[in-house]
Amino acid sequence: MASAATGVPVREPLVADGVLRFLDVGDVRLESGFTLPDVTLGFETWGTLNSAGSNAVLIEHALTADSHVATGTSRDSATGWWDGLVGPGKAIDPSRWFIVAANMIGGCYGSTGPGSTAADGRPWGSRFPEVSIRDSVVAETRLADLLGVSRWHAVVGGSMGAMRALEWSVLEPSRVGHVVVLASSAYSTAEQIGWAQAQLLAIRQDPSFQGGDYYQTGRTPDAGLGLARRIAHITYRCESELSARFGNEAQQPPRSDAPSRFQVESYLDHQAGKLVARFDANSYIALTQALMGHDVRRGRGTLREALGSTEAQATVIAVDSDRLYPAALSAELAAAWADPVDVHTIRSAAGHDGFLLETDQLGAILGGSVFA
Amino acid sequence: MASAATGVPVREPLVADGVLRFLDVGDVRLESGFTLPDVTLGFETWGTLNSAGSNAVLIEHALTADSHVATGTSRDSATGWWDGLVGPGKAIDPSRWFIVAANMIGGCYGSTGPGSTAADGRPWGSRFPEVSIRDSVVAETRLADLLGVSRWHAVVGGSMGAMRALEWSVLEPSRVGHVVVLASSAYSTAEQIGWAQAQLLAIRQDPSFQGGDYYQTGRTPDAGLGLARRIAHITYRCESELSARFGNEAQQPPRSDAPSRFQVESYLDHQAGKLVARFDANSYIALTQALMGHDVRRGRGTLREALGSTEAQATVIAVDSDRLYPAALSAELAAAWADPVDVHTIRSAAGHDGFLLETDQLGAILGGSVFA
Incomplete structure (x- = not known):
C-alpha cells in the first residue's frame, strides 16, 4: 500500500x-x-x-x-x-x-x-x-x-x-x-507457564510441525494445534459451567466395540477445529511464548x-x-x-x-x- | 504360581x-x-x-x-x-x-x-x-x-x-x-473428562503410538505420554503452590538464539520423565478411559x-x-x-x-x- x-x-x-x-x-x-x-x-x-x-x-x-x-x-x-x-x-x-x-x-x-x-x-x-x-x-x-x-x-x-x-x-x-x-x-504465573508449555509441546510433537518449517510442504500440524486449543479452552472456562452444560453425558450410547464419547469431548473437538481453521501453528507458538515471558x-x-x-x-x-x-x-x-x-x-x-x-x-x- | x-x-x-x-x-x-x-x-x-x-x-x-x-x-x-x-x-x-x-x-x-x-x-x-x-x-x-x-x-x-x-x-x-x-x-465431571481427553490425544497423536500396537516395534510413545503427564500434573497441584515454588523464574538467562526456559518447565519435564520411565502408554489410556466413565x-x-x-x-x-x-x-x-x-x-x-x-x-x- x-x-x-x-x-x-x-x-x-x-x-x-x-x-x-x-x-x-x-x-x-x-x-x-x-x-x-x-x-x-x-x-x-x-x-x-x-x-x-x-x-x-x-x-x-x-x-x-x-x-x-x-x-x-x-x-x-x-x-x-x-x-x-x-x-x-x-x-x-x-x-x-x-x-x-x-x-x-x-x-x-x-x-x-x-x-x-x-x-x-x-x-x-x-x-x-x-x-x-x-x-x-x-x-x-x-x-x-x-x-x-x-x-x-x-x-x-x-x-x-x-x-x-x-x-x-x-x-x-x-x-x-x-x-x-x-x-x-x-x-x-508458574501455572500459566505450565499450561503454555503443554500447548507448545502439543504442537511441536506433531510430526507435521517439521520443526516449524511446514509452510509449502502440504502438511500443517493441525492435530497438535487442535490439542493445544483444547488444553487452553478448558483453562478459559470453569468447572461449574462445563458441568452445567455437558455433565458427563455420553455423546452416543457406549458400544462394546467403540470407546465411549462424551458431549464435552465433542464440544472441545469443535473448539479445536474452529481454531485450526483460522490460526497458524507457528504464530500460536510465537504469541504463547510472548505470553509466557x-x-x-x-x-x-x-x-x-x-x-x-x-x-x-x-x-x-x-x-x-x-x-x-x-x-x-x-x-x-x-x-x-x-x-x-x-x-x-x-x-x-x-x-x-x-x-x-x-x-x-x-x-x-x-x-x-x-x-x- | x-x-x-x-x-x-x-x-x-x-x-x-x-x-x-x-x-x-x-x-x-x-x-x-x-x-x-x-x-x-x-x-x-x-x-x-x-x-x-x-x-x-x-x-x-x-x-x-x-x-x-x-x-x-x-x-x-x-x-x-x-x-x-x-x-x-x-x-x-x-x-x-x-x-x-x-x-x-x-x-x-x-x-x-x-x-x-x-x-x-x-x-x-x-x-x-x-x-x-x-x-x-x-x-x-x-x-x-x-x-x-x-x-x-x-x-x-x-x-x-x-x-x-x-x-x-x-x-x-x-x-x-x-x-x-x-x-x-x-x-x-465434564472438566475432568475434558482434561482426560487432552491426555489421551497427547498419546494417540504421538506417531510412535502406532495405534496402540507399539510393543515389539522398538518405539514407544514417550513424548505423548510425557505430555499427558504434564497436563495431569498441573491439575494435581494448585496455582498458589506452583507460584510459591517456581514463580516465573527463568531456568537460565534468556538468550537471543534460544527460547526462554522457566523453572516450572524443568519441573514438569522431570515429572513427565519419571512417569514415562515407569508406566505404559496403553495402560495410561485404559485407566484414563475407566476414569472418564x-x-x-x-x-x-x-x-x-x-x-x-x-x-x-x-x-x-x-x-x-x-x-x-x-x-x-x-x-x-x-x-x-x-x-x-x-x-x-x-x-x-x-x-x-x-x-x-x-x-x-x-x-x-x-x-x-x-x-x-
Whole structure:
C-alpha cells in the first residue's frame, strides 16, 4: 500500500470502519537483541480522530483474537469479537471515539509473523525470532505516530491484550491517559507457564510441525494445534459451567466395540477445529511464548517500582470465576499502582472467557468512568 | 504360581509384606459385554488375616500408582506411596490389620492389561477392551474370595482409588464395613473428562503410538505420554503452590538464539520423565478411559438411589485446595449417602495431590474413627 511505503500519516482518505489495513513500521529491534526487519502491522480503525487528537482509543486483542474488534461499516463486514462493548450505541462508540486495533507481531492476521516472507523470499518459519509483549508495543508506538495519535485517551485490553495495555502505560507514560487491565496480571504465573508449555509441546510433537518449517510442504500440524486449543479452552472456562452444560453425558450410547464419547469431548473437538481453521501453528507458538515471558517487572525492580513511571489512570477488572487469571492477580496489580486503585469484579459463569462475554457489565463499568 | 492355577485360598505360607504376587481370577465379563479371559491380578499384602476374618482392609491405588502402598518387610523393599498412613505405628498398622492392595485391570503393574499376552501369543495392544471401575472391583471380589476375606473392615481409596472403594460399597454391600472416599467424586465431571481427553490425544497423536500396537516395534510413545503427564500434573497441584515454588523464574538467562526456559518447565519435564520411565502408554489410556466413565449412578437411578443399597459407614474427605475434585463434589456425595455424613476437610497447599501428601491429617481422621 502506498501509505505503508511512504510512512506518511494516514488520516485521509477515510476508509470504511473495521477494514484490515497494513502499515510498514520499519525495523524493530526486539527485546532479545534481534532486529526484525521491515515490520508490517495489520490494523483496523473505527471512527475519526478529532482535531485535538484527544479521542483516540487503542484496543488490544488477546492471544488468538485479531484486530476485528467490532463489526465494520462495509456491508459484508464480519461480526467483531467485542461488538457488545464497541460500536454504535455501545460504551465505546465510534461516533465519539477514534478506535484503533492492531494485530500482534508474531501473529497471523496481517502483522509480520512466522508465516511472513523473510528477506530470502522464503517464509520465516522456524527462523522467526522470539518476540515479547513489549516488542509489539514498540511496533504499536510507530503505528500511533503514523496515525497521528500523540496520546491515547485510553488503552484497553483483556487477557494478553491487557498485558500490552499495561506495557504501553509503562513504556510510554506520557501517551496513555487511561489504561484498562481486564482479566490479566502483572506477570505470568508458574501455572500459566505450565499450561503454555503443554500447548507448545502439543504442537511441536506433531510430526507435521517439521520443526516449524511446514509452510509449502502440504502438511500443517493441525492435530497438535487442535490439542493445544483444547488444553487452553478448558483453562478459559470453569468447572461449574462445563458441568452445567455437558455433565458427563455420553455423546452416543457406549458400544462394546467403540470407546465411549462424551458431549464435552465433542464440544472441545469443535473448539479445536474452529481454531485450526483460522490460526497458524507457528504464530500460536510465537504469541504463547510472548505470553509466557510477560512480566512488567522485568528489568524494572519491584512491581511498585516498575509501575512508578506510569501516569495513566488505571482501571483493573477481574472476572470472579477466572481460574487462569485469578482475581488475586488483579488485586496485586491494583495495589501496586502508583496511586492504588480498586479492582472491579464482573460476575460470570464462564471463567476467564467472561472478559469476552460479559460486555454489559464491562460497558457499565467503562461507560461510567473511562468513557463517560 | 501354584496358587494362581488352583485358585485355593492363599493364607499360608506367609510371604514378606509388600511383595508383589499374582493370582489368576479367571475370566471377567466386563461391563461392556466383552469377556476378558484368564485375568491375573497383581497384589500385595501386609499383616495377617485374623481367625475371625474381621481385620481385612483394602487400599485402592490412584491412576498411575500401584499396589505398593507401603514399604515391605524385605530388606530391599522400595518406599511405599502411602508410608505416612500405612505401616508400623501408623494409623493403618499391619500388626493389627490385614492390608491388601491390588493393581487395576488395564494397568501395567502385574494385573492383566494392554501389555499382557493375549491368547494368540501377542500383546493385547490396541485390541485390549475398554475396562471400567466396576470391572476392576469385580476382579477384586475374586481376589478377596481367594484370600479368604469374606468382608472388609474397610475399603479405602483416594482419587481414582476412591472410585473403586465407592463401587465396592455399592456392588458388594454386605462385604464392606467402612468406605473411605478421599479427594474424589460420585462421577466424573465434564472438566475432568475434558482434561482426560487432552491426555489421551497427547498419546494417540504421538506417531510412535502406532495405534496402540507399539510393543515389539522398538518405539514407544514417550513424548505423548510425557505430555499427558504434564497436563495431569498441573491439575494435581494448585496455582498458589506452583507460584510459591517456581514463580516465573527463568531456568537460565534468556538468550537471543534460544527460547526462554522457566523453572516450572524443568519441573514438569522431570515429572513427565519419571512417569514415562515407569508406566505404559496403553495402560495410561485404559485407566484414563475407566476414569472418564466413572459414574456410580450408571444404571442405578439418582445418586441417592444408587447409594441406597450400601451398608457401609462412609467417611468422605476432601482436600481444600483440590481443583480437580473440588470439595463440592465430596459434599454432594456425602449428602446423598443413605445416612448422610459430614465431609472431613484436610488442608493442603498442594491441591489434589494433598491426598498423597497430608498423611498426618489423614491419619488423625482415620485413626480416630475407622481404625480406632
